[in-house]
Amino acid sequence: MFLLFNFVMFSSAFVFFISAYQFSNTSVFLSGAAYCNKENYKTMVLAGPAEGFLVHSTLYHAKSDLQGYTGVMPSTKTIYVVFRGSSSVLNWLDDFKFVKTEYLTYPSCQCLVHKGFYGASNGLKSQVFESVTFLQKKYGYEDIVVTGHSLGAAIAQLIMMELSLSLPLSGAVGLYSYNFGQPRIGDAKYAGFVNTIIDDDHLLRFTHNKDMVPHVPPVEMGYLHSCREIFEDENGKIKECSNVDCEDALCADQYSFMDTNTDDHSIYLQHVMSCESSVY
Numbered sequence: 001m002f003l004l005f006n007f008v009m010f011s012s013a014f015v016f017f018i019s020a021y022q023f024s025n026t027s028v029f030l031s032g033a034a035y036c037n038k039e040n041y042k043t044m045v046l047a048g049p050a051e052g053f054l055v056h057s058t059l060y061h062a063k064s065d066l067q068g069y070t071g072v073m074p075s076t077k078t079i080y081v082v083f084r085g086s087s088s089v090l091n092w093l094d095d096f097k098f099v100k101t102e103y104l105t106y107p108s109c110q111c112l113v114h115k116g117f118y119g120a121s122n123g124l125k126s127q128v129f130e131s132v133t134f135l136q137k138k139y140g141y142e143d144i145v146v147t148g149h150s151l152g153a154a155i156a157q158l159i160m161m162e163l164s165l166s167l168p169l170s171g172a173v174g175l176y177s178y179n180f181g182q183p184r185i186g187d188a189k190y191a192g193f194v195n196t197i198i199d200d201d202h203l204l205r206f207t208h209n210k211d212m213v214p215h216v217p218p219v220e221m222g223y224l225h226s227c228r229e230i231f232e233d234e235n236g237k238i239k240e241c242s243n244v245d246c247e248d249a250l251c252a253d254q255y256s257f258m259d260t261n262t263d264d265h266s267i268y269l270q271h272v273m274s275c276e277s278s279v280y
Contacts, residue, residue, distance in 0.1 A: 020201075020204070022049070022076055023076075023078070023145050023176055023178055024178045024204065024206070024269065025048075025049040025269065026049045026050050026053075026073060026076070026078075026080075026145075027080070027082075027145060027147035027178040027180075028149075028178075028180060028206075028268050028269045028271050028273075029046060029047060029048045029049055029050035029271065029278045030046065030050050030053065030080055030082045030147060030278070031082060031083075031085070031147050031148055031149040031152060031153075031180055031268075031273060031278075032149070032271060032272065032273045032274055032275065032277055032278030033046055033050065033082070033275060033278040033279050034067070034068055034069065034082050034083060034084035034085070034148065034149070034152060035084055035085065035273070035274055035275040035278075036275035036278075036279060037275075038058050038060060038067045038069075041055050041058045041069045042055050042058065042069075044279045045279055045280045046278065046279055046280075047277075047278055047279055047280050048271075048278070050073070050278070052073065052074060052075055053071055053072070053073050053080070054071050054072050054073075054074065055069050055070075055071040056069075056070050056071045056072065056131060056134070056135055057069065057070050057071075057127070057131040059081075059083070059124050059127050059128065059131070060124075060127075061120060061123035061124045063119075063120075063123060064116070064119065064120035064123060066083065066084070066120045066123070066124060066151070066152075066155065067083075067084050068081065068082050068083035068084055068124070068148070068152065068155075069082055070082070070128070070131040070132065070135065071135075072135055072139055072141060076143070077139070077141045077142070077143065078141060078143040078144070078145055079132060079135045079136065079139070079141050079143065079144045079145070080144075080145050080146075080147065081128055081131075081132065081144070081145070081146045081147070081156070081159060081163075082146075082147055082148060082152070082156075083124075083146075083147075083148035083151075083152030083153075083155045083156050083159070084148070084149075084151075084152050085148065085149040085150030085151050085152045085153070085181070085273065086150050086151040098114065098216075098217040098218075098221050098223075099114075099115045099116075100112035100113060100114060100115060100186070100187065100222065101113060101114075101115040101118055101119075103118065103186065103190055105158075105161055105162060105165060106161070106165065106193065106197075109189060109190065109193040110189060111186055111187060111189040111190035111193055112186055112187045112189070112190065112222070113158070113185055113186035113187075113190055114154070114183075114184075114185055114186065114217065114223070117151070117154045117155060117158060117183075117185055118158060120151075120155055121155050121158035121159050121162070124155070124159065125159060125162045125166075128159055128162070128163070129162075129163075129166060132144060132163065142174060143174040143176065144163065144174070144175050144176070145176045145177070145178060146159055146160040146163065146175075146176070146177045147177065147178045147179060147180075148179055148180070148182075149179075149180040149181055149268065149273045150180075150181050150182075150183070150213055150265065150273075151183070153179035153180055153181060153182030153183075153205070154179075154182055154183050154185050156177055156179050156182075157177055157179060157182065157185060157194070157203070157205075157226075158185065160175060160177045160198065160203070161194065161197060161198070163175060164197055164198060174202070175198070175202060176202045176203075176204075177198070177202065177203050177204070178204050178206070179204070179205050179206065180206045180208075180268040180269075180273065181206070181207070181208065181211050181213045181214060181265050181268065181273075182205050182213070182214060182225075183213050183214065183216050183217065184214075184216065184217050184219075184223035184224060184225050185223070185225075185226075186223065186224075187222050187223065187224065188222075188224045190224075190226075191224040191225055191226040191246060192226070194226040195226050195227050195246075200226075200227040200228040200243045201228070203226065203227070203228060204228055204230050205225065205226070205227075205228065205229050205230065206229075206230045206231075206232060206268055206269070207229055207230070207231050207232065207251060207252035208231075208232045208264045208265070208267060208268050209232065209233055209234045209264045210234075210255050210259055210260045210261050210264050211252070211260065211261075211262075211264040211265045212257070212260035212261060212262055212264075212265060213265050214252050215252070215255075215257045215260055216257075218257065219247070224246065224247060225246045225247055226246055227241075227242070227243045227244075227246040228240070228241065228243050228246070229241035229242075229246065229248055229251050229252065231248075231251035231252055232268065232269065236269075236270050239251065
């Protein structure tokens with residue numbers, strides 16, 4: 001069984017097109033499947049709303065031990081780029097190096113971003129560009145979704161920004177990101193700048209109840225989230241958070257870091273973020 005969003009769960013003010021339901025439900029299963037062994041990506045059979053997904057290429061950056069895959073969902077004519085969360089010691093070492101570095105992708109931003117996240121995304125971007133360009137030419141699909149869980153969510157947002165700049169996307173192309181349990185990526189300038197490049201309705205950052213990871217790196221170290229947060233409470237009800245205050249005190253930020261836990265990080269949209277729960 002898998003959970004499709006229940007319209008009743010959303011606040012009356014939440015206007016969410018059907019494509020967002022399809023994308024987010026598919027994305028959560030694809031992000032879970034990213035935890036499978038990378039050698040099995042091309043032969044795995046996706047379950048639930050991701051059933052029918054066709055894997056094209058495996059992504060891997062040895063230095064950061066970061067992995068993911070690309071592929072297409074023929075039923076929605078969508079290209080997906082998917083990144084794995086932290087499941088190795090090397091990944092976690094990168095996660096907890098809170099040192100910032102200059103964001104050179106858009107020099108005009110004069111932003112700072114997490115050095116480890118940015119280095120890992122730079123290590124993968126050429127593979128992503130090559131694969132996405134191939135898939136665009138082969139299938140002619142106009143929608144591109146970049147997704148991930150945990151560390152993979154941070155990489156997904158950074159890669160989305162690279163795609164917005166570097167791919168020859170026409171005005172008709174839809175670039176989206178649906179991320180789950182994402183840590184903060186950069187400083188206030190970066191957080192604000194992201195939403196000037198990508199509309200917040202195309203950049204949905206899901207948080208789950210008391211999940212610890214969206215609270216790090218800490219605000220006290222100069223990190224902030226971009227919009228838009230979609231908050232899932234302990235009962236699975238979904239709330240659209242502010243698109244002005246991206247650190248909405250009525251959503252994940254209602255909890256202090258001391259109130260958080262790691263259990264809520266492993267479940268999103270009532271789906272366990274694991275290989276076993278995402279494939280047949």
